[in-house]
Amino acid sequence: MSHVKKKIIAGLVLLLVLLAGTAYAATDGFYNFEDMLPFMKQVHPDWSDQDLQDMYNACHGDNGAVPSNTGYQMMTNL
Numbered sequence: 001m002s003h004v005k006k007k008i009i010a011g012l013v014l015l016l017v018l019l020a021g022t023a024y025a026a027t028d029g030f031y032n033f034e035d036m037l038p039f040m041k042q043v044h045p046d047w048s049d050q051d052l053q054d055m056y057n058a059c060h061g062d063n064g065a066v067p068s069n070t071g072y073q074m075m076t077n078l
Contacts, residue, residue, distance in 0.1 A: 040055075
């Protein structure tokens with residue numbers, strides 16, 4: 001088997017693993033507002049629960065951890 005074919009297969013396997021990990025993380029259930037609220041209160045202690053809910057919904061939508069690039073975009077704009 002040539003080196004090019006091995007690299008292509010390795011890339012496809014890596015892509016499959018990353019996609020499976022992303023799917024697992026998205027369905028894990030950790031990323032809902034109720035689970036995140038204690039951490040959000042630590043970061044924003046002066047915010048009301050409604051303020052935190054509004055921010056969470058703006059970032060993740062109303063249905064939990066909706067796939068988005070919001071966090072990535074915020075981190076790359078530093």
